[in-house]
Amino acid sequence: MDFLIGGLAAMGATLFSNPLDVLKTRLQLQGELKPRGQHAVYYKHALHAAYVIVKNEGILAMQKGLGPALLMHGVRNSIKLGSYQWxxxxxxxxxxxxxxxxxxxxxxxxxxGAAGAFCGSPLFQITTQMQSQxxxxxxxxHQHGHSGLVQAFQTIYFRYGMQGLWRGASANILRTVVGASAQLTTFAKSKDVLRKNHELFQHSTVLTAFVASIVGGTCQTxxxxxxxxxxxxxxxxREKRRSS
Incomplete structure (x- = not known):
């Protein structure tokens, strides 16, 4: 049950966080492998990026990659949160x-975090590629031109093989291990401190979890x-095609 609850909670949160991930992805790809001052700056900051995206692509563009993102966060967090709670x-x-x-x-x-990142790595790749379009x-x-989740899976597999689906998995695992360790450990320790030192939190598990979640999420970021x-x-x- 812990695994199911962790996955469903993450999928619910993704409905609200996916637009922020779209902004983050665009900002992180801007100026890739080019010296400062020698690349076009389409997105100045998060609010400006949101304005530019909506102006040029419409409001629905803020939810690009939502399908694979829902599945990706569901898989990764069901494993990460479920195993930690167990x-x-x-x-x-x-x-x-x-x-x-x-x-x-x-x-x-x-x-x-490592187990969840490995299992969800193909979905993370597709989510990233769709959010960047x-x-x-x-x-x-690079613009991959995916039209949907199934088509993206097929394209990556037939072009690059099974290994292509797990491209960047090592970086994804390292990223998630660092993030999960920071998030869950500070979350747990924050709950301990709040319950021990503040009477208010001793009588409200919801408030304690809420404040500890903010601390954990901030440290994770x-x-x-x-x-x-x-x-x-x-x-x-872009990756070279596999040899036939």
């Missing part, structure tokens, strides 16, 4: 007083972003 429930993460053991939490979250005058990065940039570019670049 390990916590079975006493592998906390001590006898239900306090999080730091190094165990790092190992548990890293393991779950843009009108010609504001396009950044700080530590994961450099690896995310590398991962996005690896997954979107």
């Amino acid at each position: 390990l916590t429930t079975n006493g592998y993460v906390c001590d006898s007083e239900d306090r999080t053991i730091f190094y165990r939490s790092l190992l548990a979250s890293g393991f779950g 843009a009108a010609d005058k504001i396009a950044v990065g 700080i530590f994961q972003t450099p690896f995310d940039l590398v991962c996005i570019r690896l997954n979107n670049q």
Whole structure:
């Protein structure tokens, strides 16, 4: 049940976060492998990017890649969150007083993150490639021209083989291990601190989880972003066809 709940929660969140991922992908691909000042700047910052995308591609462009993104986040987070919760429930993460053991939490979250990232890597690649597709005058990065999830799977497989579906998997795993370890460990430790030092949080599990989630998500973003940039570019670049 923990695996199912983790996956469904992530898919629900994706409905709201996918437009932000579209903006992030475009900004991260802009100026790829070109010196500063020697490339076109279509997107100045997040708000400007949103304006430019809507103006040139319409409001629905903010949800590009939503289908594969839903599946990708569902797969990755069901494994990541489900395995972490299972390990916590079975006493592998906390001590006898239900306090999080730091190094165990790092190992548990890293393991779950790596497994989820590996399984979801093909979907991450397709999501990235579909989110990067843009009108010609504001396009950044290689344009793969996918029309949908199934067509993208078929195209990548027939052009590059099974290995092509897992292109960039090593970077994706490293990115997720760093992000998951930072997120889940700070989330768990934050709950411990809040419940121990503030009476308000001792009587409200919802408020405690809400505040701890903000802390965990912020730490995840700080530590994961450099690896995310590398991962996005690896997954979107053009690759040579496999030899027949």
